[in-house]
Amino acid sequence: DVKVTQSSRYLVKRTGEKVFLECVQDMDHENMFWYRQDPGLGLRLIYFSYDVKMKEKGDIPEGYSVSREKKERFSLILESASTNQTSMYLCASSLAPDRADYGYTFGSGTRLTVV
Amino acid sequence: RKEVEQDPGPFNVPEGATVAFNCTYSNSASQSFFWYRQDCRKEPKLLMSVYSSGNEDGRFTAQLNRASQYISLLIRDSKLSDSATYLCVVDQSGGSYIPTFGRGTSLIVHP
Numbered sequence: 001d002v003k004v005t006q007s008s009r010y011l012v013k014r015t016g017e018k019v020f021l022e023c024v025q026d027m028d029h030e031n032m033f034w035y036r037q038d039p040g041l042g043l044r045l046i047y048f049s050y051d052v053k054m055k056e057k058g059d060i061p062e063g064y065s066v067s068r069e070k071k072e073r074f075s076l077i078l079e080s081a082s083t084n085q086t087s088m089y090l091c092a093s094s095l096a097p098d099r100a101d102y103g104y105t106f107g108s109g110t111r112l113t114v115v
Numbered sequence: 116r117k118e119v120e121q122d123p124g125p126f127n128v129p130e131g132a133t134v135a136f137n138c139t140y141s142n143s144a145s146q147s148f149f150w151y152r153q154d155c156r157k158e159p160k161l162l163m164s165v166y167s168s169g170n171e172d173g174r175f176t177a178q179l180n181r182a183s184q185y186i187s188l189l190i191r192d193s194k195l196s197d198s199a200t201y202l203c204v205v206d207q208s209g210g211s212y213i214p215t216f217g218r219g220t221s222l223i224v225h226p
Contacts, residue, residue, distance in 0.1 A: 042218035
């Protein structure tokens with residue numbers, strides 16, 4: 001089974017802090033994604049990456065950046081955390097869409113609270 | 116961004132009932148479709164892919180209607196353990212794909 005591991009389950013940070021959320025997958029997936037999930041808003045795509053050192057903005061990239069230095073690791077960075085970034089953050093990975101076993105596997109999420 | 120729409124529900128049904136959810140999408144170029152299940156405070160997990168010809172997995176049946184641009188999920192003989200939020204996912208194709216999630220449909224199965 002593919003495993004997507006997020007470094008922290010719960011995180012509390014102060015306003016203005018720089019926050020790193022780490023995501024590692026162990027099945028050599030090309031594609032990785034960062035979402036945030038808020039009540040009533042569903043999952044919203046922040047950033048995604050199709051390959052090492054490659055990144056693309058999703059729907060809500062403002063206030064975030066990402067890093068993909070290695071294929072298995074995709075990091076989400078909150079440059080200066082704000083209270084409106086309090087949310088559940090979910091990382092996902094997938095193979096390329098032409099693969100028969102294509103589909104998204106999620107990490108267990110990081111619930112971030114910014115105070 | 117192209118939209119994916121779901122009725123949020125909740126759908127409140129008794130055990131043993133049959134229930135169906137629909138999900139509409141706006142991008143006619145979409146190629147890949149999925150249903151995910153999400154339990155409270157857990158991550159979404161793949162329930163099933165949706166194929167053009169329709170597909171079935173036990174009590175679950177998924178259908179794709181390209182002409183009307185919707186996918187459906189039918190659950191027969193509902194169990195208490197089916198209570199969850201069901202998310203549809205549509206890849207916005209056309210060279211590069213971007214997965215878009217619906218906001219989910221809440222299902223509550225009661226005794």
